[in-house]
Amino acid sequence: MLKLTPLLLAVLYGVMLYMFSAWRTNRELDARSTELADARLKALSDRMAAALDLPRIRVFLYEVEPVNGLASPDGRIFITRGFYDRYRAGEVTAEEMASVIAHELGHVALGHTRRRMIDFSGQNAAFMALVALLTRFIPVIGPFVAVWAARLVTAALAATLSRADEFEADAYASALLVKAGIGTGPQKALLRKLEHLTGMRAGAVPAWLLSHPKTAARIAAIEANEARWGLTLPALR
Numbered sequence: 001m002l003k004l005t006p007l008l009l010a011v012l013y014g015v016m017l018y019m020f021s022a023w024r025t026n027r028e029l030d031a032r033s034t035e036l037a038d039a040r041l042k043a044l045s046d047r048m049a050a051a052l053d054l055p056r057i058r059v060f061l062y063e064v065e066p067v068n069g070l071a072s073p074d075g076r077i078f079i080t081r082g083f084y085d086r087y088r089a090g091e092v093t094a095e096e097m098a099s100v101i102a103h104e105l106g107h108v109a110l111g112h113t114r115r116r117m118i119d120f121s122g123q124n125a126a127f128m129a130l131v132a133l134l135t136r137f138i139p140v141i142g143p144f145v146a147v148w149a150a151r152l153v154t155a156a157l158a159a160t161l162s163r164a165d166e167f168e169a170d171a172y173a174s175a176l177l178v179k180a181g182i183g184t185g186p187q188k189a190l191l192r193k194l195e196h197l198t199g200m201r202a203g204a205v206p207a208w209l210l211s212h213p214k215t216a217a218r219i220a221a222i223e224a225n226e227a228r229w230g231l232t233l234p235a236l237r
Contacts, residue, residue: 022073022074022113025072025073026072026073026074029060029062029072029076029078032062032063032064033060033061033062033063033078034060034061034063035058035059035060035061036059036060036061036079036084038084040094041059041087041094041097041098041101044094044095044097044098044101044180044182045057045059045098045101047180047181047182048098048101048102048105048176048177048180048182050180051176051179051180052105052176057077057101057105058076058077059077059078059079059101060076060077060078060079061078061079061080061081061084062078062079062080062081063080063081064080064081064082065080065081065082066080066082066198067080067082067083067086067197067198068080068082068083069083069100069101069103069104070104071104071105071107071108071112071113073113075108075113077101077104077105077108078104079097079100079101083097083100083197084097086197091193091197092190092193092197093186093189095182095185095186096186096187096189096190096193098177098182098186099173099177099182099184099186099187099190100190102172102173102176102177102187103169103170103172103173103187104169105172105173105176106168106169106170106171106172106173106176107165107169109172110165110168110169110172112165112168112169163213166213166218167213167218167221170187170218170221170222171221171222171225173187174187174222174225174226175225175229178229178231184222184226184231187222188219188222188223191215191218191219192215192219194215195215
């Protein structure tokens with residue numbers, strides 16, 4: 001039991017650190033967000049709510065400029081001011097915005113936030129075990145080697161898990177959009193616009209997009225689901 005104590009403490013530390021981060025994120029969102037009031041988007045979100053047997057889907061407007069949609073740790077759905085302004089300017093259609101809402105609903109429904117907490121706690125425990133092992137066999141520089149190795153492994157693992165989550169959320173969104181009678185066409189159209197909307201073509205790649213799969217891979221996965229579900233691709237484009 002004594003040998004397991006450091007690992008248990010590392011897991012507990014990871015959980016507490018994640019909970020603090022979630023609290024801080026929710027506090028930031030509470031301070032800078034209001035519920036979105038847009039008749040067209042509400043009509044579409046109501047169709048998705050009916051498809052899910054929900055009374056309604058609440059969407060909040062987060063007052064920041066970057067183009068993004070996000071699901072908070074407590075399960076709320078947010079669209080950034082920058083994204084909403086693109087919609088108001090006609091660069092993004094209401095149906096394309098609905099696909100963003102559907103995608104973020106996927107993150108919530110599939111438990112991706114809870115999964116991140118488990119992953120983070122496990123990574124922290126593995127890091128502590130690695131430090132202990134290398135310190136024992138490589139005196140003095142062992143902890144430094146452990147930190148370096150842990151950062152490489154954690155970054156690679158986080159990117160892999162994030163991409164897996166995006167594919168899962170895309171699939172959930174596709175199914176919901178089809179069930180709501182919106183179809184996957186807007187979802188794929190928005191993905192094709194992401195580089196322009198986020199400024200990637202000007203060389204300014206947003207940090208959140210770096211951990212996402214490539215656009216072509218996401219569209220290919222959506223079309224693979226369409227084929228598997230027996231949908232007619234030309235009618236959905």
